[in-house]
Amino acid sequence: MKALTRTLNRALFYLLVVFVVVYSVFPFYWAVISSFKPSDALFAADPSFLPLPFTLDHYKNVFLQANFGRNLLNSLLVAGGATLLSLVLGVLAAYALGRLPFPPKNAVLYLVLAMTMFPQISVLGGLFMLLRQTGLFNTHLGLILSYLLFTLPFTVWVLVGYFRGLPRELEEAAYVDGATPLQTLLKVMLPLTGPGLVTTGLLAFIAAWNEYLFALTFTVGDAVKTVPPAIASFGGATPFEIPWGSIMAASVVVTVPLVILVLIFQQRIVAGLTAGAVKG
Amino acid sequence: MLTQRQARLAWLLVFPTLLVVALVAGYPLAQVFYWSFFKADIAFVEPPEFQGFSNYLYLLQDPDFRQALWNTLKFTVVSVSLETVLGLAIALVIHSNFRGRGLVRTAILIPWAIPTVVSAKMWQWMLHDVYGVINVIGVKLGLLSQKVAFLARPELILPAIIAVDVWKTTPFMALLLLAGLQLIPEELYEAASIDGATRWQQFWTITLPLLTPALVVALIFRTLDALRVFDVIFVMSGVNPSTRTLAVYNRQTLIDFQDLGYGSAISVAILVLIFAFVVLYMRTLGREALK
Numbered sequence: 001m002k003a004l005t006r007t008l009n010r011a012l013f014y015l016l017v018v019f020v021v022v023y024s025v026f027p028f029y030w031a032v033i034s035s036f037k038p039s040d041a042l043f044a045a046d047p048s049f050l051p052l053p054f055t056l057d058h059y060k061n062v063f064l065q066a067n068f069g070r071n072l073l074n075s076l077l078v079a080g081g082a083t084l085l086s087l088v089l090g091v092l093a094a095y096a097l098g099r100l101p102f103p104p105k106n107a108v109l110y111l112v113l114a115m116t117m118f119p120q121i122s123v124l125g126g127l128f129m130l131l132r133q134t135g136l137f138n139t140h141l142g143l144i145l146s147y148l149l150f151t152l153p154f155t156v157w158v159l160v161g162y163f164r165g166l167p168r169e170l171e172e173a174a175y176v177d178g179a180t181p182l183q184t185l186l187k188v189m190l191p192l193t194g195p196g197l198v199t200t201g202l203l204a205f206i207a208a209w210n211e212y213l214f215a216l217t218f219t220v221g222d223a224v225k226t227v228p229p230a231i232a233s234f235g236g237a238t239p240f241e242i243p244w245g246s247i248m249a250a251s252v253v254v255t256v257p258l259v260i261l262v263l264i265f266q267q268r269i270v271a272g273l274t275a276g277a278v279k280g
Numbered sequence: 281m282l283t284q285r286q287a288r289l290a291w292l293l294v295f296p297t298l299l300v301v302a303l304v305a306g307y308p309l310a311q312v313f314y315w316s317f318f319k320a321d322i323a324f325v326e327p328p329e330f331q332g333f334s335n336y337l338y339l340l341q342d343p344d345f346r347q348a349l350w351n352t353l354k355f356t357v358v359s360v361s362l363e364t365v366l367g368l369a370i371a372l373v374i375h376s377n378f379r380g381r382g383l384v385r386t387a388i389l390i391p392w393a394i395p396t397v398v399s400a401k402m403w404q405w406m407l408h409d410v411y412g413v414i415n416v417i418g419v420k421l422g423l424l425s426q427k428v429a430f431l432a433r434p435e436l437i438l439p440a441i442i443a444v445d446v447w448k449t450t451p452f453m454a455l456l457l458l459a460g461l462q463l464i465p466e467e468l469y470e471a472a473s474i475d476g477a478t479r480w481q482q483f484w485t486i487t488l489p490l491l492t493p494a495l496v497v498a499l500i501f502r503t504l505d506a507l508r509v510f511d512v513i514f515v516m517s518g519v520n521p522s523t524r525t526l527a528v529y530n531r532q533t534l535i536d537f538q539d540l541g542y543g544s545a546i547s548v549a550i551l552v553l554i555f556a557f558v559v560l561y562m563r564t565l566g567r568e569a570l571k
Contacts (some may be wrong), residue, residue, distance in 0.1 A: 013373075017378070017384060020373060020384060021383070021384055024387045024390055024447075025387050028390055028391075028394065030405075031398075044411070045416075047413060090297070096294045101286055101290065102290035102291070110562065111301070114558055114562065117558045121508055121526075121527040121550055122551040123304070123309055123312060124534060125312055125322065125543055126309060126311035126312045128534070145303070146304060149305055152297060156297060181286045210395035212510070231401060232400075232514075232515050244408075247401050247405070248402070251401055254395060255398055258393040266389060269389065270455055273456070
């Protein structure tokens, strides 16, 4: 009897596990399937759960008819640029805040922490005007600068934690050997923060890659527009005809790189998410 | 001597970051505050006119603002509660030892990694009134008596959007709570088992009290995020008044209506609302981290 209850409990538990996995993965699976189905199979009364019949038409359509290649390139430039700038500036500031004697340290740390929570919408109007005044409206640089609003404070905050975790002896040994503080940072400390840089860079990149509000508001036309606003505004030949197949194909194209990154860096992402502050 | 050089270097290293913060946050924020006291359009077609507090006075009686605030609060309370309960359940599942645990952890990261715009579109397609897979399966299994236009019926749009948000952000909640669970020493459970405490009793007397710090951090975090929600709402239902949140209404006022003065006043109101939560957040997390 006891053995039976145990088996039953075990079965129920695994049922729960299966449910969690299906719930998490099915919507993406369905998007992938839909992106490979011809339109008539997409709009069937009884849709198949496998991509049969199979077609690449939607992918061709997305790249040949829409400006999706351009949007992808823009996303790569903007997210890559924002990540790189955040890492460079972030490492410098985080080293100072985590390792050097710096009187207003706590004030700056509070500022940085508050900034990680800052509502983008509250500066939308101000940034809009700033970009207009400086001629950076609808430019890659303008979008990159505006993304620093959320990528930089996050990077600094998490990297300060990494720098604090490094042993003091290394630094002291460098100073004894006559290294300047800057040399100590570049030659001794920086190489040790490698894993931290990968994690924060990855999280900053994902946040910038997924950003929608600024990309929607600070770009016009396709020259600078990134993928999220492009996907959101995909239209058909008429307002009543929504090209679901193409939308799903585009969705799969932007999501696959992220899913691969997540699969590779799973543990680091989890560590970074729980160590610092990042928006979901 | 070394200390002096270090301090000088520290200023030099922090300066670029402070400059960026001043440029992308400080200056725009000052502008928003300034223009909230004016009647002005964002392209300055008409010369701006100083109006004192009239934008804020209007805010207090604007029915659209009130509706947006109400929508935001509904969205926040319902989605954050659901995410907490579901996230805790998933965290407990992953925390227990079983084969395939790593696989489950990877699986739940997928919704987190998917851009919000994409997840909104995916769910829009799944919730399609005729060809959506949810309608097809629902009718087949007898869960729905007939197909439902989830995104057209006013009373169903917000619940549908909340379902999408819960799907997307529960993993984040689960991971934060999982990290909290992993900090609870195993011995406590062993001792409790020896004393004859049931699993259920252990959950209420050990797990929940010791998880509270992680739970509070995760809750505040998600609340802050939910209060400024824009993407999922705007993609799934645009500026529809029945789902329009503060952020959506704010963008509509500033960009679509080009109303810089009133739009700025709304921005300030959102900032104040969120700032209250930021203070709460810093009190819980900041104190520990700044030690």
